[in-house]
Amino acid sequence: MEQQMHAIGFRQYGAADVLEPLRVARPEVTSNSVLLHVAAAGINPADWRIRQGQFRFLMRSPFPYIPGADVAGTVVEVGSAVTRVQPCDAVYAMRPTIAGGGYAEYVAVDAAAVAALPAKLSFVEAAAVPLAALTALQALRDKAQLQPNMHLLINGASGGVGTFAVQIAKAMGARVTAVCSGRNADLVRSLGADAVRDYTREDITHGTDRYDRVFDAIGHYPFLKWRRVLVPQGKLVSVHPLVGNPISQVLARLSGRRLASVIVQPSGTDLETLAGWMNAGQVRPVIDQVYPSAEAAAAHRYSETQRARGKLVLVMDADAAPATLDAQTEAYVPAATVQP
Numbered sequence: 001m002e003q004q005m006h007a008i009g010f011r012q013y014g015a016a017d018v019l020e021p022l023r024v025a026r027p028e029v030t031s032n033s034v035l036l037h038v039a040a041a042g043i044n045p046a047d048w049r050i051r052q053g054q055f056r057f058l059m060r061s062p063f064p065y066i067p068g069a070d071v072a073g074t075v076v077e078v079g080s081a082v083t084r085v086q087p088c089d090a091v092y093a094m095r096p097t098i099a100g101g102g103y104a105e106y107v108a109v110d111a112a113a114v115a116a117l118p119a120k121l122s123f124v125e126a127a128a129v130p131l132a133a134l135t136a137l138q139a140l141r142d143k144a145q146l147q148p149n150m151h152l153l154i155n156g157a158s159g160g161v162g163t164f165a166v167q168i169a170k171a172m173g174a175r176v177t178a179v180c181s182g183r184n185a186d187l188v189r190s191l192g193a194d195a196v197r198d199y200t201r202e203d204i205t206h207g208t209d210r211y212d213r214v215f216d217a218i219g220h221y222p223f224l225k226w227r228r229v230l231v232p233q234g235k236l237v238s239v240h241p242l243v244g245n246p247i248s249q250v251l252a253r254l255s256g257r258r259l260a261s262v263i264v265q266p267s268g269t270d271l272e273t274l275a276g277w278m279n280a281g282q283v284r285p286v287i288d289q290v291y292p293s294a295e296a297a298a299a300h301r302y303s304e305t306q307r308a309r310g311k312l313v314l315v316m317d318a319d320a321a322p323a324t325l326d327a328q329t330e331a332y333v334p335a336a337t338v339q340p
């Protein structure tokens, strides 16, 4: 008889209140996957975009659907071909964005997408990392080919992706100008930004400054808006998948600039690279709110405002990943580092 588990998910597309507690079959491992007991799950805008039905054309027999690409927890079972990790290892991982599955007691993850929990991070902190930090790393290293001393503009520097991008770019030796609203200027400066521009006070695609690279972690401006702030041979990388469309590619080539979109890929090797920076104290997750799993709908509503400062995390197992309630703000704040 199949084993059952608790999860949070939905049986139809809609507003946040379609999220409900579910009893579903516990996933089974294949030869190359591992089964994790989930302590905490990270929240990303993709989770509510999927819930709203924005990606319905990509989904095969989606219901009930369990959101969640980001997980941190303990390995309970490994497939026969897995050598990378073993039972009882504390790990963090990313599932393919569309697949979800993280808001659950257990999740099966491809072994190649798993890495050891960074030494200084609790499960709650580690769950905040994978999708957003991998997006920033893959955008800056692989798409932008960022080099030391390049001048980089990061749009959306205070969000989940942006807070990692600022720190990763500094770790890679770039000069960083960060774009955020005034209320988040101190935050992005504390992450290492050399200069801050407030998008609520100026049009950041105007002005006299020129950048070697622009990373648009919001994705609402087309290439034509960014072209004028790029040096000749400069390159735009955007989180918007359509920015790299053929017409923009031609316009970019004619102007001597380049552009690319990033689509994040799970990678245990890249999570190890990120862990190296986190262990060295060069990169840290910025966590805005931590929610118990029963408040997943509230977490989605907050993420949908697109005002979050850094990351939101769901606690799936309060014993493994304790979070405390701040009496003054009534916000859940991450507990001190939890040793698994």
Ligand SMILES: NC(=O)c1ccc[n+]([C@@H]2O[C@H](COP(=O)([O-])OP(=O)(O)OC[C@H]3O[C@@H](n4cnc5c(N)ncnc54)[C@H](OP(=O)(O)O)[C@@H]3O)[C@@H](O)[C@H]2O)c1
Residues within 6 Å of the ligand: 044, 045, 046, 131, 132, 135, 155, 156, 157, 158, 159, 160, 161, 162, 179, 180, 181, 182, 183, 184, 199, 217, 218, 219, 238, 239, 240, 241, 262, 263, 264, 303, 306, 307, 308, 309, 310, 311
């Ligand atoms: N292509 C991919 O593989 C990929 C991967 C990850 C994410 N994404 C997409 O990338 C986007 C960002 O993701 P995220 O996780 O960073 O989102 P997020 O954490 O929800 O971003 C929220 C932040 O965005 C800032 N913001 C909102 N409007 C802005 C604007 N007009 N200019 C500058 N900053 C603005 C907000 O700051 P203020 O409150 O100060 O405005 C807030 O701090 C989302 O659309 C997501 O779907 C794509």
